[in-house]
Amino acid sequence: MLNKLKRAALGAHTPHDKATAASKPVPMPLPAQVRILMSQHIGAPAKATVKKGDEVCVGTLIGEAGGFVSANIHSSVSGKVTAVESYRLSNGRACDSVVIQTDGKQTVDPAVKPPVVTDKASFLAAVRASGLVGLGGAGFPTDVKLQPKSPVDTLLINASECEVWLTSDTQEMLTSPDDIVRGIQAVLQYTGIPRCIIGIEKNKPECIDLLCQKTKDIANIDVKPLPSVYGTGAELILIEKCLGREVPHGGLPADAGAIVMNVTSVGMLGKYLATGMPVVERIVTVDGDACAKPQNLIVPVGTSYQDIINAAGLKPDVTLGKVVDGGAMMGHAVEDLSYPISKTCSGVILLSDASATPPAAQACIRCGRCIEYCPMGLAPVEVNGAYAARDVEELGKLHVDYCFNCGSCTFVCPAKRPCTQMMSLAKAYYLDQIKKGGNK
Amino acid sequence: MDTKLIVSASPHIRSDESTRGLMANVIVALCPVVVASAVIFGLRALLVTAFSVVVCVALEWLYCKLLKKPSPIGDLSAVVTGIILAMNVPVNMPLGQVAVGAVAAILITKQLFGGIGMNFANPALVGRIVLFVSFTNEMNAWVFPDAAVDQLASATPLQVADPSRLNLLDLFMGIHGGVLGETCALAIVLGFLYLVFTKTISPAIPLTYVGSVFVFYLIATGSIHESLVEILSGGLLFGAVFMATDYVTSPFTLKGKLIYGVCLGVVTFAIRYWGSYTEGVSFALLFMNLWVPFINDATRQTPYGYIKPAKKAGKEGADK
Structure with missing residues (x-):
């Protein structure tokens, strides 16, 4: 009651509409070409390390981090580089991109092998090499996040997925729980953070059950069911709901003693530590009232929206009105279907003309x-x-x-x-x- | 594909709630009150209500037509104003005078100040007050059809010399004189529950308003019976539920609503107990309506992560 006097913060009761929650992710048909952006993260763009005509494999480094706050970029396909060129993004900025013609073989780069991690320095180097960024949408380089300036007592795993429509985190939890636990344990072990809390909204009971079962013998990892209201998955709000602390304005989560990682990010980290395969593909929820087959697809980074739409199909009698990258609440409307998806894309939502038109104010x-x-x-x-x-x-x-x-x-x-x-x-x-x- | 895609700012979905829907909720909540008024005062109550609604809607439509503004009558807010205004006059009020009240409400208080959302005070409330000071005789001509029954026949309970003899059940059921909508507490409570259940209003203002009037009377008179008579009499319940909760003229935050409710209680008690008017609700509401912008300024929420200015030096150092 006293808290409500300070700040009501009721949390909007958005619909969940998670029609694809039970859809196991399947690889989409390989696109003929991918365009991989050198800026898929917060911070300096990566510098392209390949040139036109180079042969690349899945996992080949094609862009090197361009500064401390930056991330490596790897090829998501095997094939031939057909262009390294500047590309204008929907936000008006331009960045370099590498266009790769796929050869269909998906040969894995021989350099891809599990990293040797023995201490904090080699762990952070491995995370940096993996090109891992916050996959929940923010795209903050993970290795930078794991070197906080303030003391941190809790690693929070954001598995609330409060966004409408999206189920990619849900499927990551259901299909790769061991990778998630491995990733968490590595972070705890090498950064010295004493405990981890996995925050999951109560609308995903099967995820809560599965992760509870996987972590029941691990003393310092807890699963915390969270109320299913919109806003829970915002980093700041998650810290408040799980730890009862507020991050001071302008500060980082570390200022409240926490580091927050998205559940797909930590799962991806677990996979990288086991296989050495960097972030080259991810689960993307394809849904919306114009989508013929709502489903979760495993999509190579750099695939165009058009290719994803072709893979999922449009309903025959519906005019496509809007394509949203992300969820209904914070996702952005795509203006050109030839744009490629980046590492942070968790959903592609196809809306019909009727539902896409904003109501008059x-x-x-x-x-x-x-x-x-x-x-x-x-x-x-x-x-x-x-x-x-x-x-x-x-x-x-x-x-x-x-x-x-x-x-x-x-x-x-x-x-x-x-x-x-x-x-x-x-x-x-x-x-x-x-x-x-x-x-x- | 050559389809032109719609590009708009997020979010891409909206809740089902609309202005029209909220106003419709208020109209539904007013239905028991309207029905009760017809039962208690006779069918002319319905005529007065219908007339008031028609005049309010027509005035709003006409004003916007003349000024070439888009017609706002679809949002149903003029209907709400019309019903509330009608509920604030006695059953034998001449219709011409009701129309004067509608002009004061819709034209002067609402549209001249910029239409819905811009009025400084509750339109129906100003309409009522204009009628009250212009046509005092008619506004005070409380008629109770069954005039032979008891001392309440032609007076509101507030004017009765000895309130300890009043029957609380009669008061609650509205079997006494008064303006159309204010007498039947049962109907008002039903409306209140509907509004709270549909989350149209927060219960904070009605509860603190009625609660504080009750407490003040309890302190002043020492009698639970008299205090209950006070809250069941006059326009207190109707005003607290349907007029004090008007969005435009009530504070935004819970803190503001609590302060507003208690202040309404203080002013109503002061007018009724010490003043020469027996009915303090209208003037208390009008007075507090004018304070709302100040209450809003003084009762803002504390944002997440806010650091008190004393520590400001440290905060700027921590900026990204």
Whole structure:
């Protein structure tokens, strides 16, 4: 009750719509060509190490980390490099990409073998070599994450998968629980973090059961069932729900004594330690009301959306209206189907014309739902007024810069206003003005 | 494929709740009150209600038509205002005067200030107050059809000299004089439960408002019976459930709602107990409506990860 006075943060009751939860991931037909981006992570883009005409195999290093916060990139197919060229992304930025014509053999690079890990340094080197980044969507390089500046007492595994539609984490848990446990144990062993909590939403009882069973003899790994409300899977909120701590604004999870890893990331780490195969493919949920065969596909990194759509098929009598990379709440709408997917793509959602058109916005009735449901305790309705007046001081008092675009405010708004979009604009405006003004 | 894809900002799904749906919930919640008013005061109650609704909707439509604004009547908010206004007048109120109340509510309080979401006070409330000060005689002509029964025939319980003789069950069932919607506590409570059950409103304001009036009277009079008479009389329950919870003119946060409810209780108690008006709810609501922006400013939530300014130096050092 007292907490509710401080911050209601009700958590939006989004539909789950996890139609593919029981769909075992199957490899999709190999695309004729892949385009592998050199920037699939937060930080500096990788530098391409191959040139046109080179022969590459599955797992061949084709891009080398371009700085400390960066990640290696590996080929997801075997074949011939047909181009190394700049490519414009949907966010307007350009980055280098390697285009590979597949030969269909999927020959594995002979360099792919399990890494020799004996201590912390060799472990971190192995993680860096694997090109592993946060696969839940953020794409933060894992080796950097595992070297926190503050003392950490808990490794949190984010298996809540609170997003609508997506089931790729669910299937990762159901199909690779041993890899997940191996990955967790390696992280605990080599970084010295004493314990691990796996947070799973209660709408996935089979995952909770399986991981409980796999970890029942391991004293320092616990499984924590979490309420099935949207927002639980956001890193900051997960820390609050599992540990009862808040990460100070602007800080990293380590400032609250935690490191958070996505469950697919840690599973991928476990696989790499056992096989030496870097991140070259991942489970992608393909769903949506325009999708003929909703399913989980194992997709090579660099496959185009078009190839994925061809693999899953469109319903014959439906016009494709929108393609979403990610979930319903935070995924972004794809503008060009020739774009390739990156390591962080957990779902490709195909929406029909009818369900893809955003409803018309009406006048705000000041019901306050956007405030009640904001997991961060912000006040979009008040930000709306301050942003309309371009009142930088007021935007600061309203802490608009805390917003992480979870989408809850737009989802719950009865007047169908695009609150989240307004929050993003207001946040960008505020940060820009602060930068210009030089002080807060 | 040449299909043009829709590109829009996330999220890509919306909840089923709509402005129209919320207003429809309020209308459903008002139904028991309307039915009770017809049972208690006769069928003219329905005529007054229908007339008020028609005038409110027509005024809203006409105003927007004349100003070439998109018609907002589909959101049903004018219907809600119309019903609430009608529930605030006695059964024999001349229809022309009801229309004056509708003008004050819809045209002046709502549309001139920018339409739905922009009004500074509850439109129906201002309509009621305009009627109250303009047509005092008609507004106070409480009629109870079965006039022979008891001392309540032509007065609201608030004007009865000795409240200890009032029957609580009669009060709860609404068998007494008053304006259309305020008498039957049972109907109001049903409406309240419906609104809370459908999550249309938070119960915080009605509970703190009614609760604080009860507590203040308990302290002032020392009698549970008299305190119960107070909360069952006059417009308190109706105002607390249907007017104090108006989204636009009530605070956003739970903290704000609790403060708002208690302040409403204080002002209502002060007007009723010390003032010369027997009925304090309308003026308490209007007075507190004006305070809402200040309450909102003072009762914001603490965002996740907020560090108190005292530690600000450390916070900026930790910025990414």
